[in-house]
Amino acid sequence: MGMLSELPAGSTIAILLMLLVPVGTLALYWLDRTRNDGYVSVLGRQ
């Protein structure tokens, strides 16, 4: 965050989204593995 805080707010939010979406996708993958046998699901529910 320290590095990003020097950027304008809009750009900071956009870059944060670019970092958070992969993390979110990883979390969904973990839910799929643990709750849905690896198949894609909506938040762990088929």
Add this chain to the structure above:
Amino acid sequence: MSTLQLTFGAYLLVLLAIGLYFYFNTETQRLSEYLLADRDVGTWPIAISEVSSVASGWTFFAWVGVGFTTGLSGLWFSVTMIFIIVFMYRYAGSRFRRQSESLGSITIADHLSLAVDDERLSFYIRAVATVSILVFMGAYIGAQIIAVGEAMDTGIGIDYFAAVAVGGIVVGLYTTLGGFNASIWTDVFQGILIFVAAVTLPVLMIMEVGGWSAFLTEAAAIEDAALLDLNAGLAGQAMVIATLAWVTFAFGTIGQPHSLMRFQAIRSERHLSGAAVIAVAFQSLRLTVPLLIGIAGRVIYGSVDDPESVAMMAIVDFFPAIIAGILLAAIISAILSTSDSMLIVASSDLTRFYEARINPEASDTELILLGRGAIGVLSIGGIALAFLRPGTIFDIIEFAYVGLGATFGLPLLFLLFWERTTGEAVLAGIVTGLLASIGNLYLVPDLFPILVWPLCLLVIVGVTFATAENGSGVADIPNPTSRSADPADD
């Protein structure tokens, strides 16, 4: 001959060797085996090859050029695209894979044609879709070959025209020999090299400027461009139009035939969730970092003749010759890999058209031969377009990307998610996508590609309602396969 040129030459030989290996060691006897590797490709090759294919002339040329000229405003595109990729992998991919297998479709044009019940409509869809593939993929392939030429010219010091010819011939040869197998495994190899190039280059450039804070201060001090501002310093109507142009450009992601083909080729739906993680992570990197390379290039070099060549200049300036040679090879190989995927898609559509309409009795050997011939002809066409050079790499890619998205992606999504969609609406959507993309670009270029999407959307929905009573049906989405019958994980 310089070290740079020697390293690069060695790399091209490795590519040819991969093509030859698959030519001699796999029995590509059936068309689906040649084009989709028999629908038996695992998570990692699918995801990395997806990234390596999309990362291309776009990433290290067009996107660096965007960073150089308009800065971080390109993030509007990046953020939109990353969400669309999640949607495609997690929600559209399974349905598409399932329907593709039940229809036996090999490409997107093939899929849209086979999904319609009426035979005459199916023929028209295949004909218009094949023309669209030739128009948009032809432009896309030409853009990649221009990028290869520029990379060799600026980076390695080989004359542009000689470079275009050499690059075109190598990609045509190894794709012709090895088919999808060669293409997907070279993509994996190149995906790793791209990652190294994408991570190290901006770090070196920003260090050259004096570190992150110094880089931001100098970038903000550039007078005639607000490079760090998400809205590029625009306000009011100009800002709205610029933002909409970025967002609607990103919508093209839904219909890239070479990316969609990977959903068709994946071994099992079970692999999609994991493939999504890898694809999204790589895309996030390659949609952000080149913008920083472009901005750093503007800070370091000031004004240059061709902003799209800044990454090549920086690689030669910031790395020792032998490493620069490998990195340039990585970038050029990524461009080549995009070209090979596109060549395979375009040639498969021509082949399927021949099989479906001209000679239904054609043997698989004959079709594979025809496919290889088509790749050769398309390679020559792409080289010819690169010699003519009708615009910047970004201009050509934007046209092709939006055109493919509107022509194929929108009808496909309606087919997958709206069961009322009729065959007539699919055909109308494809025709409108082709005409609206060309019309918007030439008649209202200031609003390209904003007008394409609402027009296509209105036509598909309108025709669906208009033909709700007597329209022809489309294929259903089959139920998920029995999980116990699914292939095991990698």
